[in-house]
Amino acid sequence: MKSLATLAIAAAAFTLAAPVSAQSFAKPEDAIKYRQGAFRVMSAHFGALGAMANNRAPFDPQAAARHGDVIALVSHLPFAGFAAGTDKGENTRAKAEIWTEQPKFRAAAEKMQSEVGKLAAAAKTGNLDNLKAAFGPAAGSCKACHDDFRRD
């Protein structure tokens, strides 16, 4: 159980992780690619966990725990990439509401971070039913933000 405990500490520690600062991006495109990159990483690990939660892949408790940790850690990164002036670009689906409704956007981000934190904790229990129970609310928190703040 030592490794699971250690991973729990890892996840807890990373709720403190500060993202790169907006000043780190030389160009708006860099910020856009950074946030998209972080979401891509989350998406792949979320998909792998979802496959287990939805019985499309065998439940692998160790892999599930690791996917949950990656998702929880990376969930804190992308939002630095939504700096002012990064609302326009060839390849972004970000809606203007991200910047015009900052408190709502921030709340949606924090809701997602909270839900994927719970998902990571559930994945670490080694119990598939716990994973299933936590997966829906986490997926819902992703979708809610996409619905409001991302173009189709």
Add this chain to the structure above:
Amino acid sequence: MKSLATLAIAAAAFTLAAPVSAQSFAKPEDAIKYRQGAFRVMSAHFGALGAMANNRAPFDPQAAARHGDVIALVSHLPFAGFAAGTDKGENTRAKAEIWTEQPKFRAAAEKMQSEVGKLAAAAKTGNLDNLKAAFGPAAGSCKACHDDFRRD
């Protein structure tokens, strides 16, 4: 010092982190975007750390420690995205040698993971000279792999 110790544990724990499996990618493009996303995230945090190491930004020990941890953790992720059949795509600069010279590619990846692990440890000492000393070898390990395995 507690938070620094906790982050050290976080970094240590994540050396164990298994990436998503190749089977998680429905299409080659998904694997390509995943590995590029992970490298983008690393690159941004590496750039922020490099700015401190090269006196282009003020040394912020706490931020440096966090950047180092993000880099070290994410360094273990992208290589699952180099699955067989993902050598061709519109938007990849991956050279065929990645697949034809697997042991060499793997060694270059492990060298980079080792060097950024040392960089993360150096960043946590709170000493800018340590950060400077570790930054060059880490940057060199990135460049060496790019030179051999990435098209210009």
